[in-house]
Amino acid sequence: MTRVLVVEDDPQLVRALVINMEVRRYGVDAAPDGATALRLAAARRPDVVLLDLGLPDMDGVDVIRALRGWTRVPILVLSARQASDEKVAALDAGADDYITKPFSMDELLARLRAAARRTEGVPPAPETVLVVTEEFTVDLVAKKATRAGRDIHLTPTEWHLLEILVSHPGRLITHRQLLEEVWGVSRSNKTNYLRVYVAQLRRKLEADPSHPRHLITEAGMGYRFEN
Template sequence: MSRILVVDDEPQLLRALKINLHARRYSVLTAATGAEALDLAGRQMPEAVLLDLGLPDLDGMDIIRGLRAWSPVPIIVISGRGSALEKVRALDAGADDYLTKPFVMAELLARLRAVLRRPPTGQPPPKAVIGVHEIDVGAATVTGPDGPVRLTPTEWRILTLLLAHPGLLVPGRDILREVWGPEQQAHSNYLRVYFSGLRRKLEPDPARPRHLVTEPGLGYRFEP
C-alpha cells in the first residue's frame, strides 16, 4: 500500500482527495501547512507527495526545494496557479509533474500511478569509490590498497543507505529508523559510534572526513 502525502489548505479538497485515494487502497497522510508537510515527510517517508503551492505559512516552491534537499520522493503539484511561468518554476525546483486546479480526479490518479511506476532512485549503485577504497555493493565487499576491508552488517546498512543518495542530506532520524527501527530514532549516539568506525576504515583522514560528512544537527551526507 503506497503512502501518499497530500498537502493543501482547502479542507474540502483535502477530504475529497483522501476519500478518493483511500478508495483505491492508498495510505494517506494530510497536511494543511508547509511546516506540517515537511515534518510528516521526514517522519513518515511517503512514496509520493501531492502539493498545493498556495499554503498559509510557506511558499510551495520552498517546500519542493526542502524536500529535494534530502529526498527523491515524486512530487505532483496541484495548484490554482496556471501560468506557464509557475509550472516552469515548480518543475525547475524539483517537482515531477504539475496539474492545474480544477482538475479531473481520474487524471490526477493516472499521473500518480505514472510517478509511482518509475524505477526508484534511492537504490545504491552496484559499485562506488570512497577515497582509495572500491565498494562492490552487490558482492558486499570493500577493497583498499592493502586488500579487503571488513564492515559489520550495521556498517553496511548505513553505508548503502548513504550511497543510495549521493550528495544529498540523509537525516539522522531516517538512518536510525531504517537501520534500528522507529523506536530508536532518539538514539543519535548510535550514529556517532558507527560513523566513527566507518571513517576509520574508509576515510584517508578520519579526523577530516571528505566523503562521509556530518551535517551538525541534521544528518549525514555521502560526497563522491
C-alpha cells in the same frame, strides 16, 4: 501499500482526495501547511507527494526545495497558478509533474499511478536526513547545522552550498556545478565566490579551518565532503 502525502490547506479538497485514494487502497497522510508536510515526509517516508503551492506558512516551491535536499520522492504539484513562469519555477525546483486546478480526479489518479510505477522495483536511494561528523552535525530536514551542541548561524547561500556538498559524501562537485546550482548559470565562472563561501563554512564548522578534514578542496576542480 503506496503511501501518499497530501499537502493542501483546503479541507474539502483534502477530504475528496483522501476518500478517492483510500478507496483505491492508498495510504494517505495530510498536511495543511509546509512545516507539517516536511515533518511528515521525514517521519512517514511517502512514495508520492501531492503538493499545493499556495500554503499558509510558506510557498510550495520552498517545500519542494527542502524535500529535494534529502529525497527523490516524486512530487506532483496541484495548483491554481497557471502562469508559465510559476510552472517553470516549480519544475526547476524539483517537481515531477504540474497539475492545474480545477482538475479531473481520474486524470490526477492516473498521474499518481504513473508516478508510483516509476518508483516500483527501484531500490531506494540513500536518503540521509542527518549528517554527523566529529566536529559538526547537519540536519537536512530542519535545515540547520550544530557544533558542540550549539546551532551555527549560516546564511542562505552558505546553507545551500553546504547542503549540496554533504548530500553527496565522497563525491567531487565541480566549481561549475556548485556555481550554477547556488548562483545560477550567469555566475558559473566566478570561482572567487566559492573560495569566499567555502572559507566561511570552514571557519564556522571545521576544528582547524586551515587544515579542513571535511570540506576538502580538489585543486583546480571543485570541492568534496568527507564524513
